[in-house]
Amino acid sequence: MAGSYEDRILRVVKYIHDHPAGDLSLDRLADVAAMSRFHWHRVFHAMMGETCAEMVRRVRLHQAALRLVQGTDPVAEVATQVGYPTPQSFGRAFRAAYGLTPLAFRKQGVPLVALRQMKPEEFKVFDVKIEERGALRLAGWEHQGSYMGIGAKFEELAALATARGLWEKTCGMAGIYCGDPTEMPEEQLRSFAALILRDGQDLPEGLEERGYAAGRVAVLVFKGPYSSMAEAYQYLYGRWLPESGEEAADAAPYEVYLNSPADTPAEELLTQLCVLLK
Structure with missing residues (x-):
């Protein structure tokens, strides 16, 4: 059902x-x-407020x-x-x-307690495209705790990639975020900071592998600081997904970072928010 x-x-x-x-x-x-537990909480929060x-x-x-x-x-x-x-x-x-x-x-003896009155959320509109993508292989480390703390893992990955000369074997960096931070205690949140491996590359020693099968992916490109991406997720789950007729697959959303805060102003950062579709 x-x-x-x-x-x-x-x-x-x-x-x-x-x-x-x-x-x-x-x-x-x-x-x-x-509905997949990876997406349900975000959809409910975005739609219900x-x-x-x-x-x-x-x-x-x-x-x-x-x-x-x-x-x-x-x-x-x-x-x-x-x-x-x-x-x-x-x-x-x-x-x-x-x-x-x-x-x-x-x-x-209060006779009745009023229920919360729902008000439609005001969404900032973003462009979302559906793309056919090949299989995605990621190599990195898991982070447990606040998503704001995953930056240290990315810093360590970048240092490792530089020291080992891995950049030419990768297509940049990505992150997987397994839970809705508005629903779960920080200590229960799990995420994964990763390098995107090129086809045919072996898993670098000391890193863990995660992956996504080839398929259709909803992609929203967000421009701005990472701390402001909540509004993009709000639109993606609260407006676009319910109105699109699409169904999210049973896989956590992931982010692909198209540039780096190391050499890019925060307002110019570009991030792909990606949701695998059925």
Whole structure:
């Protein structure tokens, strides 16, 4: 069961509302959406204006607020009914959201808590092209943690390539980014800094290999500092992909760097944002 992006969004929203105490992990919601976990979180955030985790928390607390006012179940039971493991964790989350403890909220008798009002996102428009590309072989190192910290790995790769004379055996540099930084704790993010190997080149000693099969690739060329690329991803996943009729393959997006910050002003940097398509 797949369906349009609109169908997937509605299916996930209904699932969250129907199963507040169930498994609402990011991977489970990606399964409900019938979409690759590499892309689902980005699509949801871009289209809905909030992350999956933010919606889950908001819906759980909204349902709790209604149960507190309209029912008589003890606070501990309400906490369990909306997916909180302990009354303490529920109490902290509820007070952070509504400024009152659950008991004080119940005594106040607020009849209804308004749901968040969605507003259409304003997207900056980018040009996206679909290209047929051959297989891509990458040689590099994995980085775990904030994406902002991957620069050190690229610096080390560049130094290694210079010392070993590898530049003539490569076609530049690329990066793979496996998770949405708005959804996952920094310590769980995984990325891969890499050299792009030319055809027929052996894997350099000490480097790990990653790759992408030949196929159709959606390519957005972003001009500007790396720190500003979020708006390009927002457009790619929030506007272009849902409207294109295309389906992203089960592979992480990757970036190809067409020039280098070592000799290029930040505003002139060119980066290809690439999503493999089915």
